[in-house]
Amino acid sequence: MEKDSVGFRSYLAPVLFLAAIFFQNFISRIILAPLLPSIEKDLALSHGQAGSFFFLMTAGYLVAMMGSGFFSARYTHRRTIVVAIATVGVALVLMALSGDLWGMRAALLLLGMSAGLYLPSGIATLTQLVDPKNWGKALAIHELGPNLGFVVAPLIASILLTWLSWRSILVVLGGMSLLLVMGFARFGRGGDFAGEAPSFTSFFVLIREPLFWAMMILFGLGVAGSLGIYAMLPLYLVFEHGADAEWANTLVALSRISGLGTAFVAGFATDRIGPKRTLFGILLLTGLITLLLGVSAGRWLILLVLLQPALSTSFFPPALAALSSSGLPVSRNVAVSFTIPLAFLFGGGIVPMFIGVMGDEGLFNLGVVTVGVLLLGGSLIALTLKGRGRN
Missing domain, CATH: 1.20.1250.20 (MFS general substrate transporter like domains)
Structure with a gap:
C-alpha cells in the first residue's frame, strides 16, 4: 500500500x-x-x-x-x-x-x-x-x-x-x-x-559566501545561549552560588519546561514578522537575560534561571527559516549539514570549556556575562540578514 x-x-x-x-x-x-x-x-x-x-x-x-x-x-x-x-x-x-x-x-x-x-x-x-x-x-x-x-x-x-x-x-x-x-x-x-x-565541493562553495559565515556565527551563538549555558549551569549554581546539587538540578529541569511551548510562539512570530526581526528580538532579550544571570544572586537569580531558557530555545525556528530562505548557492540540506555541526562545536563545546576555565580563575560570573555580551552582538548581525520572503 x-x-x-x-x-x-x-x-x-x-x-x-x-x-x-x-x-x-x-x-x-x-x-x-x-x-x-x-x-x-x-x-x-x-x-x-x-x-x-x-x-x-x-x-x-x-x-x-x-x-x-x-x-x-x-x-x-x-x-x-x-x-x-x-x-x-x-x-x-x-x-x-x-x-x-x-x-x-x-x-x-x-x-x-x-x-x-x-x-x-x-x-x-x-x-x-x-x-x-x-x-x-x-x-x-x-x-x-x-x-x-x-x-x-x-x-x-x-x-x-x-x-x-x-x-x-x-x-x-x-x-x-x-x-x-x-x-x-x-x-x-x-x-x-x-x-x-x-560532496565537499559544496563546502568550498559555502565558505566563500559571507552569508554562510553570518549564519554560522548566529547558530553558534544560539547554541551557546541554549546548550552552552545549560551545560555549565548546574556547576555554576553549585560552586559559584553555593546551591545544593539536587536543588540546582531541579531548578534547571523546571526552567526547561517553558521551552516546550515558546518554540511554537517563535515559529508564529517568524510567520508574522519574518525571521530577521524575530531573531533580532530573541538574541537581544536572551543576551540581556544571560548577562544579568552572571551578575545576579538570590531570588533574582532564580527568576533569571527560569526565564533564560524560555528565550534561548526560541532561537531555532526563526534561525532555520532564515537559513532556508537565505539564498545560499547550495541546497538547504547541504547548508544545514555544514552549518549546524560547526555551530555546535562552538556553542556546545568551546563555550562550556571557556566558562569552566573562567571558573577556575574565580571568574565564573564573567564567563556567563561574556556569553550574554556575545548574544547581544549577535542581535546586530541578525539585522544584516537578507533572503527571500518576509524579512
Whole structure:
C-alpha cells in the first residue's frame, strides 16, 4: 500500500520509536551537565577540565555528523541507526568505568561520534516512512526527544543520585541504549536504503559566501545561549552560588519546561514578522537575560534561571527559516549539514570549556556575562540578514 493512501496514525508507532531513540541519544550526552559536580569532585577535576568534556564530545559529534553520509551510503540508514545507538550505550559504560581523566576523554569522544551518526539517518528514515504532507507532524514528534531531554536529564540526576553514584547512572543509561537498539533491530521499521555520501565541493562553495559565515556565527551563538549555558549551569549554581546539587538540578529541569511551548510562539512570530526581526528580538532579550544571570544572586537569580531558557530555545525556528530562505548557492540540506555541526562545536563545546576555565580563575560570573555580551552582538548581525520572503 502506498504511503500517501495511509493515514498518519499508521506511521505513529515507528515515528514514536525514532523519537525515543533520539531522546535516548540526546539525554546520553546532556546527562553530563547535571552529573558534572559529582564527576568533578570524584575525579578531582578543575572547572576547565570538566568544561572541556563538552568540547571533546561535540568535536566527536561534528566529525561523525559531517561524515555520516559515507557510512550510511555503504551500510544503509537502518544499520547506521543501529550502530549509532549501540555505540552510545557502549560509550556510556566506558565512561562509567573510566578511572582517570584520559579514559573519560576517550569515552566522551566516542560518545560524541556515535551520537553524531544518528541524526542524518534518523531524519532520512522518518521522511521515507511518512508521506510528505505529514512531515511537519512527524518531525515535531521527533523533536520532542531533545526538548524532553533537557527537562528529564536534571530530574534523573536529582532523583537517582540519592541512591546511585554517577557511574551507576551512566551504566543504567547505557543499558537502556542497548535494550532500545535491540528493540529497533527486531521491531523497528524503515531505513533499508543507502544514504548519499556528501560532496565537499559544496563546502568550498559555502565558505566563500559571507552569508554562510553570518549564519554560522548566529547558530553558534544560539547554541551557546541554549546548550552552552545549560551545560555549565548546574556547576555554576553549585560552586559559584553555593546551591545544593539536587536543588540546582531541579531548578534547571523546571526552567526547561517553558521551552516546550515558546518554540511554537517563535515559529508564529517568524510567520508574522519574518525571521530577521524575530531573531533580532530573541538574541537581544536572551543576551540581556544571560548577562544579568552572571551578575545576579538570590531570588533574582532564580527568576533569571527560569526565564533564560524560555528565550534561548526560541532561537531555532526563526534561525532555520532564515537559513532556508537565505539564498545560499547550495541546497538547504547541504547548508544545514555544514552549518549546524560547526555551530555546535562552538556553542556546545568551546563555550562550556571557556566558562569552566573562567571558573577556575574565580571568574565564573564573567564567563556567563561574556556569553550574554556575545548574544547581544549577535542581535546586530541578525539585522544584516537578507533572503527571500518576509524579512
